[in-house]
Amino acid sequence: MSPRTTTGTTVRRRLAAAVAAAAVVTAGVTALTTTAAQAAPGCRVSYQISSQWPGGFGANVTITNLGDPLNGWDLRWNLASGQQITQLWNGSLTTSGGQAxxxxxxxxxxxPTNGTVAFGFNGTWSGxxxxxxxxxxxxxxCTGTVTQPTATPSPTPTTPRPTQTATPTPTPTPTQTTPAPQPAGSLYVDPTTQAYRAWQAASGTDKALLEKIALTPQAYWVGNWADASHAQQEVRDYTGRAVAAxxxxxxxxxxIPGRDCGSHSGGGVGESEYARWIDTVAQGIQGRPIVVLEPDALAQLGDCxxxxxxxxxxxxxxxSLTAAGARVxxxxxxxxxxxxxxxxxxxxxxxFSDAxxxxxxVSNYRTTAETAAYGQEISRLTGGKTFVIDTSRNGNGSNGEWCNPRGRALGERPTTSTGIQGADALLWIKLPGESDGACNGGPxxxxxxxEIALxxxxxxxx
Structure with missing residues (x-):
C-alpha cells in the first residue's frame, strides 16, 4: 500500500497478470462497439468500448438529444455483476444498487434538440x-441493439498513436468554460475541478469554506492511460486555458507501468506503450507548465x-516533456x-539532464518545515537541484496515516516566492477534498x- 495517494483512479492490475491472461481474454472478448439505438422519441445513446484488457476496459458514451432542449442531464444504466467504474471524465458519477x-x-x-454530449470512463470487470x-x-x-466488432481487442491496454483515427471524448474548451477568478500570483485556478463545482453549488458557511479550496491554484492530474489521444486533449485544453489567462x-x-503497485491507484500504461503515451501527451502542452513527474515512482522502485x-x-x-516546454x-x-x-x-x-x-x-501531510529540511539535504546530495513541496493538506502535519486521515488542514497557499532555500515553489499538487481511497469512511x-473538504x-x- 502506497504511503501517499492520488486523484486519478484507474484499474488495479499488474502487467504480468495481464500477459498471463492474454490468451483467455482474447478468446473471451466479444464486443468492441455497441450502440443502443432510439426506441422512443427523446434520446439515442452510443456506448463504445474503446479498449479492453484482463480485468479492465475503457468506454466512450455519446448522448443524442432527440427531444426538447436540455438544461441539465442525467444518464442511467445498470452495471453488470462484476463491473465497476473507476475513473470518469466530462461527467459526475454516482452509483447505487448496481445502477450508474x-x-x-x-x-x-x-x-439542444439533435445535439450531442459525450463522456468517457475506465472500469473493471470480472467474469x-x-x-x-x-x-x-x-x-x-433509450433502448437499442448491439453490433458486433470488426476486430478483437488487444489483451493488454493500448493507446492510439497520434496518427490513428480514434475519436477522443470532448473536454471543456476555453469557449465552453466560464473563466475562474484568478488570484494574485502566477499560478492558474482551474474552473473545472470538483472543488470549484462544489463551491458553486454550496451556500452559507459551506460556500465560504469551499471557496478556500476552489479559488486556490491546484495541479491537473493526467493519468487517462487507456486513451492517449484523450489525455493529450485534456492537456491541450487545460494548459491552453491557463495560458489564455x-x-x-x-x-x-x-x-508509469506498475503504478502504485496495485494499491488504491493501481494501473499504468503498458511497458511497450509508455514512451508513445508520453510523446502523445507532450504534444498537447501549451506554454511552460510545471510538471510533477510520476508520484511514488522512484519511492516504489523495485517494490513490485x-x-x-x-x-x-x-x-x-x-x-520528452521538457522538449515540449515543461519544467519537470x-x-x-x-x-x-x-x-x-x-x-x-x-x-x-x-x-537531471532534462528535469x-x-x-x-505529494498527496502527503508532512509539514513544510520538515519537508524543506529534507529537500535541502537531497539538494545538497544532488549538486544543488531545487524542489517543489505539496502543501495542499499539511497544515496540521501528519498523524502517521496516509489514507484519508481525519483532523488534517489545508496548508500554505501555493506560491513561487517561497523564502525557503532550494524551494522553487509551494504547490497544491493533491486536490484537497478528493478522496485518497476507500478507507477511513471515504469513497x-x-x-x-x-465532508473531508469542509x-x-x-x-x-x-
Whole structure:
C-alpha cells in the first residue's frame, strides 16, 4: 500500500497478470462497439468500448438529444455483476444498487434538440463484460441493439498513436468554460475541478469554506492511460486555458507501468506503450507548465512486478516533456519514506539532464518545515537541484496515516516566492477534498468527499 495517494483512479492490475491472461481474454472478448439505438422519441445513446484488457476496459458514451432542449442531464444504466467504474471524465458519477448515474458537470449541461454530449470512463470487470441493454436520460428510456466488432481487442491496454483515427471524448474548451477568478500570483485556478463545482453549488458557511479550496491554484492530474489521444486533449485544453489567462499551469503525469503497485491507484500504461503515451501527451502542452513527474515512482522502485525499466521510463519522460516546454520535477516521495541519501541516489539514477529538480510530499501531510529540511539535504546530495513541496493538506502535519486521515488542514497557499532555500515553489499538487481511497469512511480514490473538504478548510490557519 502506497504511503501517499492520488486523484486519478484507474484499474488495479499488474502487467504480468495481464500477459498471463492474454490468451483467455482474447478468446473471451466479444464486443468492441455497441450502440443502443432510439426506441422512443427523446434520446439515442452510443456506448463504445474503446479498449479492453484482463480485468479492465475503457468506454466512450455519446448522448443524442432527440427531444426538447436540455438544461441539465442525467444518464442511467445498470452495471453488470462484476463491473465497476473507476475513473470518469466530462461527467459526475454516482452509483447505487448496481445502477450508474452520470450527470452533467455545468459546462456541458445544455444540449439542444439533435445535439450531442459525450463522456468517457475506465472500469473493471470480472467474469464477463456485457454491454448495457437499456439507458434512461432524464427518465426517458433509450433502448437499442448491439453490433458486433470488426476486430478483437488487444489483451493488454493500448493507446492510439497520434496518427490513428480514434475519436477522443470532448473536454471543456476555453469557449465552453466560464473563466475562474484568478488570484494574485502566477499560478492558474482551474474552473473545472470538483472543488470549484462544489463551491458553486454550496451556500452559507459551506460556500465560504469551499471557496478556500476552489479559488486556490491546484495541479491537473493526467493519468487517462487507456486513451492517449484523450489525455493529450485534456492537456491541450487545460494548459491552453491557463495560458489564455496569463497564468502558469501545473500538471501531474501519472501513468508509469506498475503504478502504485496495485494499491488504491493501481494501473499504468503498458511497458511497450509508455514512451508513445508520453510523446502523445507532450504534444498537447501549451506554454511552460510545471510538471510533477510520476508520484511514488522512484519511492516504489523495485517494490513490485510490472515496472519494466522504470528509471529509463522516467528519463525518457523528462526529456520528452521538457522538449515540449515543461519544467519537470521528478517525484521523490516524502520525508518519512526514503532517507535523503537514498532519495538522492535514486534521483541520480534518472539524472537531471532534462528535469530541473524534484518534488516532495505529494498527496502527503508532512509539514513544510520538515519537508524543506529534507529537500535541502537531497539538494545538497544532488549538486544543488531545487524542489517543489505539496502543501495542499499539511497544515496540521501528519498523524502517521496516509489514507484519508481525519483532523488534517489545508496548508500554505501555493506560491513561487517561497523564502525557503532550494524551494522553487509551494504547490497544491493533491486536490484537497478528493478522496485518497476507500478507507477511513471515504469513497473511491479521486471522488469528491465534501465532508473531508469542509474539515480541511475549517482547520486551515488562514
Amino acid at each position: 448515474s452520470v450527470r452533467n458537470i455545468g459546462w456541458n449541461g445544455s444540449v 464477463s463484460n456485457p454491454v448495457p441493454s437499456q439507458f434512461t436520460l432524464n427518465g426517458t428510456v 496569463g497564468k502558469t499551469p501545473m500538471l501531474v503525469v501519472y501513468a 512486478s510490472g515496472q519494466g525499466d522504470r528509471v529509463g521510463f522516467l528519463r525518457y519522460a523528462a526529456k 520535477y521528478i517525484d521523490a516521495g516524502h520525508s518519512a519514506w526514503l532517507s535523503a541519501s537514498e532519495a538522492a541516489r535514486r534521483l541520480q539514477l534518472v539524472g 530541473v529538480g524534484f518534488s516532495l510530499n 473511491a480514490a479521486g471522488q469528491w468527499w465534501q 474539515e480541511l478548510a475549517r482547520n486551515a490557519r488562514w
